[in-house]
Amino acid sequence: MQLSVTFENTRDTDNRKSGPIQVGWFLNQVKGGVIFDPPERVKGAERNKTHAKSASRCPAVISMEARYFLIRCPFDINLAFGRDEKGKPSLRNLNGTMSGVRANKLAEMISITSEAEWRYEGVPTIQIKTPYVFISDEPVYMAQTPPFMHYLKQPWPGTLFGGRFPINVWPRPLMWAFEWHDTSKPLVIKRGDPWFYAQFETTPPDRAVVVDEIERTPELIDYMDLISGAVNYVNQTFSLFEKAEARRPETLLQPLKRRGKS
Numbered sequence: 665m666q667l668s669v670t671f672e673n674t675r676d677t678d679n680r681k682s683g684p685i686q687v688g689w690f691l692n693q694v695k696g697g698v699i700f701d702p703p704e705r706v707k708g709a710e711r712n713k714t715h716a717k718s719a720s721r722c723p724a725v726i727s728m729e730a731r732y733f734l735i736r737c738p739f740d741i742n743l744a745f746g747r748d749e750k751g752k753p754s755l756r757n758l759n760g761t762m763s764g765v766r767a768n769k770l771a772e773m774i775s776i777t778s779e780a781e782w783r784y785e786g787v788p789t790i791q792i793k794t795p796y797v798f799i800s801d802e803p804v805y806m807a808q809t810p811p812f813m814h815y816l817k818q819p820w821p822g823t824l825f826g827g828r829f830p831i832n833v834w835p836r837p838l839m840w841a842f843e844w845h846d847t848s849k850p851l852v853i854k855r856g857d858p859w860f861y862a863q864f865e866t867t868p869p870d871r872a873v874v875v876d877e878i879e880r881t882p883e884l885i886d887y888m889d890l891i892s893g894a895v896n897y898v899n900q901t902f903s904l905f906e907k908a909e910a911r912r913p914e915t916l917l918q919p920l921k922r923r924g925k926s
Contacts, residue, residue: 685802685866688878688917691795692837692888699855700795703733703862703875706813733875734811735796737859739765743774745788745847753779753788758850777841788847789825792840797888798862799835799878801917805865806831808838811858821849824860829902833909834891838862879918887912 691697706729742758753776757763763770777789798806810824825841840860844851853859864873878884891908 684872684874685800685804685864686917687798687800687804687806687831687864687873687875689796689798689875690878690880690884690920692797692880693795694880697795699738701736701738701856702877703735703796705730705875706732706734706861729813731865731873732809732813732861732863734814734861735794735859737853737855737857738794740855741792741851741853743790743851745790745844745851755790764855783825783843784845787822788844790842790844790851792842794838794840796838796862797835798831798838798864798875799884799916800832801915803830803832803867804873805829807863807865809861809863811861813861814858816858818852818854820853821846821851826860830905833905833912835888836891877920879920881916881918883913884916884918887916 689703691700740759740763742763744756744758746754746756748754755774755776757765757767757770773793775791777791779788782789805828807828808824808826810826820842822842822844825843829836838860842851862875864875866873890911891904894904
């Protein structure tokens with residue numbers, strides 16, 4: 665099967681092609697949500713402005729960084745990969761009783777993908793559920809990437825398994841997927857460390873991006889329910905984009921109202 669996906673404005677929204685494009689974010693699970701920090705715009709260009717030839721002043725660098733938003737790790741991760749007595753893949757929390765995360769909660773969030781589904785033989789894939797959802801009312805593609813512009817004091821023993829999809833049509837909770845290439849080394853990420861980036865592609869490509877938290881309105885929740893779990897029933901969810909868009913409300917972004925804000 666050959667799948668062709670084009671990045672185009674399928675609705676009559678030509679009158680909204682000027683000014684910054686609005687991207688909304690929210691947590692699909694509110695319980696315990698205080699541990700999840702808001703996305704941060706990558707601002708490496710602000711690190712050194714004392715020299716006219718510094719890379720911090722390079723328009724190309726500034727333009728690239730402006731489209732990346734950092735999500736930080738919400739809790740300490742210190743895992744070892746192993747196999748049980750039957751050879752089944754397993755994970756061990758190296759923090760043990762000193763872990764800040766209860767064992768049952770960790771088990772709810774972290775899982776090992778079935779070995780038959782690993783992309784490379786002998787390279788386990790683990791997944792961590794996140795509640796982060798990004799959405800736009802205009803055509804926007806989002807790519808989840810490793811935090812490559814941040815130095816990691818504790819190098820990861822593998823690679824982030826990212827993805828790219830249209831958040832105006834297919835908003836969904838992000839999954840942190842990791843391919844563990846060197847299983848002899850632990851996976852260590854501290855709370856607050858760079859975890860992944862969300863990068864946004866707009867049309868036209870030079871439009872600025874503004875990312876703000878939005879309300880979890882009934883219309884938004886209904887649309888999320890409409891598309892959730894589709895991957896469990898079909899292999900190519902991209903083929904459902906047109907059907908989903910046809911049933912999508914025109915507007916789903918509503919700014920979040922907080923105390924002290926008008």
